[in-house]
Structures are given as structure tokens and as C-alpha cells.
Amino acid sequence: MRFLLVVPPLAGHVAPLRGVAAVLSSRGHSVAWCGPEPLLSTLVSGRVFPAGGSAPFSLSLRPPGLRGFAALKFLWESYLVPLADAMVPGVSSAVAAFEPDVVVVDQQAMAGALVAARCGRPWATSASTSTELADPLGTLPKIASWVSDLQAGLRARHGVLLGDLRFSPHLVLAFTTRALAGECRLAVPVSYVGPALPAASGEWSLVDDRPLVVVTLGTSNDSAGSRFLAESVDALAGMPGVQGLVVDPTGSLVSESVLLARRIPQVAVFSRASVVVCHGGHNTVCEALSAGVPLVVAPIRDDQSMLAQQVVAASAGVRLRFDRAKAADIRKAIEAAPGYAPGAEKIRKSFAAAGGAQEAADHLEALG
Template sequence: MTGDDSPHHPHGTPPRRYLFALIDAGGTVPPELGVARRLVDRGHEVTVLADETLAEAVRRTGAAYLPRATAPSGTFRDWNLTPLALARTMADHMMVGPAPDQAADTLMAIDAVQPDLVVASSLAVGAMVAAEVRGVPFDLLIPNVYPFPAEGMPPFGAGLAPARGPFGPLRDRIFSTAGVRLFDRYALPGINTLRSEYSLAPIPTTWAQMRFARRHLILTSRSFDFPARMPENARYVGPILDDPAWAATQPWIPPAGDEPLVLVAMSSTFQNHVGCMQKIVDALSSLPVRAVVTTGPAVPTNAISAPAHVSVVSSAPHGEVLRQAALVVTHGGHGTVVKTLAAGVPLLVLPHGRDQSDNAVRVTTRGAGIALSRRAGAPRMARAATTILTRPIYREAAERLGKAIAHDAEHNGLIEELEQVQ
């Protein structure tokens, strides 16, 4: 169905029908729903198939909400895992485990909505299979740096800078081959079993499933990611800088005083990070700064002990805080990192897992901050924060990179790419 029977559309493009099939992976949700909201604002018909945990956030976008028939299984415990254990956990919890139910749910949704395009989270394998079965094109939303194998791109999850010297390409080939084999070991059999159940041909590697997508829509700035030879269907379409639905919207009052303001913004999902947050607060307690710590929905505010010049709140409008901030201390989630840089603020990054080491190395190689282990002690964190606050080169580097990120957030081809569906 094309929706071409509508006589008028304010932007000159006929209204389309879009079905979003999303995974609740915490920090990926605000940018993905930001895409849905932008399509709604353009006059398109958008339905979002997602877990009950996202129901209210979906409705706030103006899109129609369609609940999954099955609930997600447990917490994704992805902190302090070896690469082997992380690959298996991701396969079991995010890719293969939910795929059969997700495929069945998406098939029913496709039949009900009759979309022109399915827009899926990047690991929503079941939704991809369902779209393929029904012959509906699908796009993947990638709200982070490019995660799939690409020539010249450091292997995803390794926290590596671009390879240099004569042995650089060999390093990337070794890591990339190992990564492909690792995911194929845990994910490929389950994916091919699902494909067989729907009479689809088997695929040779896990990542081949993603290659069936019409577009890989990379929701970051090309200037933030490392350069690489990208697949033909990959598009950098700029970051979505929307705050999450749970963030505070009331006016924000900064702590009193003239000292530099530090924002501490950690994961919105539980990553066993309470101890790390407490060490950050202990570090800031010894410095001449004002600080605001946003715990998010995963950590109660009373779990953190803080002195008078450190305010601990469940949430705050980060956009407003960043306009006054001199430093952000974070786990390194993509959303927090690009919002911080777009505001021209340097970072102290303490990666906990997922793509956070990859984001950290993109910050440090540009000189826009410092990265430490999450196991670092409070004195070391205090020294790093002091270095960033007292050396203007960090702020200057963040401002340079931030200008490009902010430009790409405002001037991008996201909606045009989504509207170019036949």
C-alpha cells in the first residue's frame, strides 16, 4: 500500500504508512522514537510495535501503539562480560531468543497495518524476517556508531582507534573475522532455523540478515564516527538529540554558586553502576565545583550519598543543564555523548559495556575528553576531571567536533530517506 490516494500532503510527499518494530534497549529508545515522531509531524501514519514498557513513550510521539504479544525476558546483564559471554548474551537476549515471537507479532502487525515500510531496531531479527516473508521493504535504525563489519572501521565493541601502519588492516581483519565467527556460533543457527520455518533460504553469516535491509539509517554524525568504506545501503542521517520521555520537563534551577558546573549522567538502564556513581560523587566532593547527578529510572536517588554542592536528582532537562555545564561525566552511551558534544562540552567517560568504549575512543582521539576504567578510584577520577576543567584544549576540541554534530542533527536526510520508499 502506498497511501497515494491522499489528495494533499503539506510537504509534497504522499502520506505513507510506517510500522516500527522496536526493542527496548534503554538508550536506543529516545532516538528511535524521535524518528517516529518526526514522521508523524510530517503527516505520515506511524504505528509502533513494542513492549509494554514503551507504551506511554510511544503515545507521546503521536504514533499508534501496538503491544507485543510476549513480554521481554529478564534483565540484559551485559556488564563485566568477556567478548565471548557478551556475544552469547546478545544473541540469546536481543537477537535469537526473542526472534520467533517477534516475527509472529510483526507478521500480524504487517497484515493489520499494511505498511509501505517496516522500520526496525538494528537487532530486531524477527521483525526483519517477517518483513522479508511479506515482501515489505525494511530499514534498520542504528542509534550509535556503525556496528556491522565495514572496511576500515575498527571492530565494534573493542574500543579501538582506526588501525595505522602496515599491520593495521591485518589487525582489523583478525578482529572482524573473530567477531563474525563469534556471533555466527551463537546467533546464526537460530536465525536460520527461524528462516527455515518461514521457507526462507539460509544465510551464510549473522550479518547477512542485516544486508537485506533497504537502508541502514545511522543515527549519528559522520564526523563523530570513524571513516570507513560503508555498504551501499548505509546512510549517516545525523543524531537525534531528543531527551527521553522520563526526563524532567519542569524548569531547572542550578546549584547555587559560581564554580564550574559538572553534570553526571550515567546509564538509563541498570548496568550495576551504583558503586561507580558513588565514586564519581566522592571525586567531585573534593573539587571546587557544583554538580548535578541524574540517576535516571534505574537507580533511586537515595542510593547515592552526596555533599551539599552535589545535587542528586532522578532527572533533569539535559539540554538546559548542558548550556551551563563545564564537564559531563558519563558511562559513554551514544545519546549522552553526542548531546554533550553538540553543546560543546568535554567529557570524562567511564565505559561500562555495549558500545561505550567505542564512543569513548571517538571522544579521546579527537581530544574532547578523557576515558578511564569504571574501576578507577575516586582520586584518579578527580585528577582527570581537574585536568579537563583546567585545560582549555578539551573544551576547544569538544566545540569543534560539536559544531559538526549539531549541524548534522539539524540538517540531515533522515526523513527524505524514509520517504523515498516505492
């Protein structure tokens, strides 16, 4: 069988499908990727079909101070919709050249849904984050209607009669579990396959045997992120009973008592951590909970607030205000987090039982 994976050039959205692609390839299937170049080739290996032209589609162009509806408005009007329009010709060419049996479409690469529907190809949604499944705009009818109108414009421009482009009527692969995300109330076939995480790689030497507390905001390195990391360093410096590790991508922080690193082998380090403080990125949350590590979540924007809510609802961690948290607030949250270890362990068990990349591959094979 032949599988075409249509994705945006975003590491967090590509990451779960890399594991699925590896499983499909190991089973003898042909797998190819489709998305904006040259960015996509820095994130994946194997055959890549370009789609999106030369436009610099990157969320890094978003003004860093945007929050709430302003951030959502930018995401849809300045990224998702233009990306979909730009990718359609390339995806169409890829489908014609590769002739896939199944098209796998990330939720933020709606061109894949448009082309698959137009060509009558079976297609599956890759839900790299669970927040859309929770219908976050369900209580915000005006915003939901605005998003619906944007999608209607996309469908009209590309001659497609289809429902919500974010949800395949054939199969939605949710890289989470019900234990964390809760039940999906949408009228689509959802398979909860759990996170498809990379194998632990890389080494990290701990200085001593104290409990390890890791602070990371992923790739967020604007002024607000720098402020939060600096406050975290101050918080950990006042906690001699733990070994603090702060991931500082800029290398601008200085501390005599807290470990600092520009990057870490996250899966390997989290397996040795007692608490993880993060921004609520889906991959980071899942990597921590896959190790049964309780979380302190300080969401910044987009789906992170919903993920923080899911973590709290699952009793797997605590939540902080990213813009307002001071060292004392962060220290208090870190001290409270170990009490949520039972909830984190429950999520870990649900992830282990879900099947991950192997289970996702099984569903895709059945779809073809």
C-alpha cells in the same frame, strides 16, 4: 505513506525514532510502532502492534557483573536471538494489518528485518548507535563467525535468504556523524543523519556561577555503578572550583557540597555544563556533544567501549576504567576534560549540520 517502526523495548533504541516518527506524522504520514508490550507503550505514543508475547524481554535480567565476551554472549544468546524469534509472529501480523510502505527496523529488533525481507517490503535499518558500523568484531574473527552462525540460524528458522540482519541493503540510518563515528567500511548504503534529540525541557536551578560538572550513568544502578558514583562524589567534593552534580537513581548518596538528583532533564542540564562524566551510552554522549560539552567516559559494557574510543579519537574527551577509577582518577580526568572542548565543538557543529530527525524522514520518504 505508512511507516512501521519495529523496535526492542529499550529506551536508548526507541529515543531517536520518536523524533523521526513525530516528523513523519507532521508531514501527514501514518506511523505505527511494533514491539514487546506492555513495555513499548511506556516508551512511545500512538498506535502500537504487540510483538514478542508475554516473555519479559529486558536487559535488566542480565547479571550485572558480566563484562567483555560474557556480556556479548548473554546479549546475543539470551536476548537478541530469543527476542527475534518471539517477535516474528507479531511483526508478521502487524505488516499484514497495517500494510506499511516502509518498515524501519532497529538493529536489535531483527524480527523486523526477517519479516520485511520475507514479505518483500522496503526496509531501513535504524542504527541508534554507531558502533556496529565500525565493525567492532572485525579483528575478532572467531567471535564474528559465532555471531554470523547465530544469524544464520535465525534466517533458516524463518525462511529468509538475506545477508546481515543488522544492515538493510536499502538504507541504514546512522544517528551520528562521520566526525564522531568515522567512515563506515561496510558495503551498505549509510546515511549519517546525526542524533535525533528531544527538545530541551524541564528546569534546573544552579546554586552559583561555577562551572558545572555532571556525572551520570544512565539507568545503571548496580553495585559497580554505585561505587563509581560514590567515588565521583568524593572527587567533586575535592574540587571547590566547580559545581558538581551527580545523578544517583537510588537516592543512596549523601553530600554537603555536591548536588545530588535521582534524575535530571538531561538536554537542558547539559546545555549549561562544562564537563559531562558518563558511561558512554550513545544518547548521553550525543546529548553532551550536541551542546559542545567535552566528556569523561567510563564505559561499562556493550557498545560503550567503542563509543569511548570514538570520543577519544575525535579529541572530544578522555576515558576512564569504570571498574578501577578512584576519586583521584576521576578528579584528574575532569580537570583535563576542558582541554578537549575544541574537539567537542567540532562534533557539535557536525551534528547541527547533519539534519537529525528531518533528514532521517527525508530518506525514509525517498525509500517508499
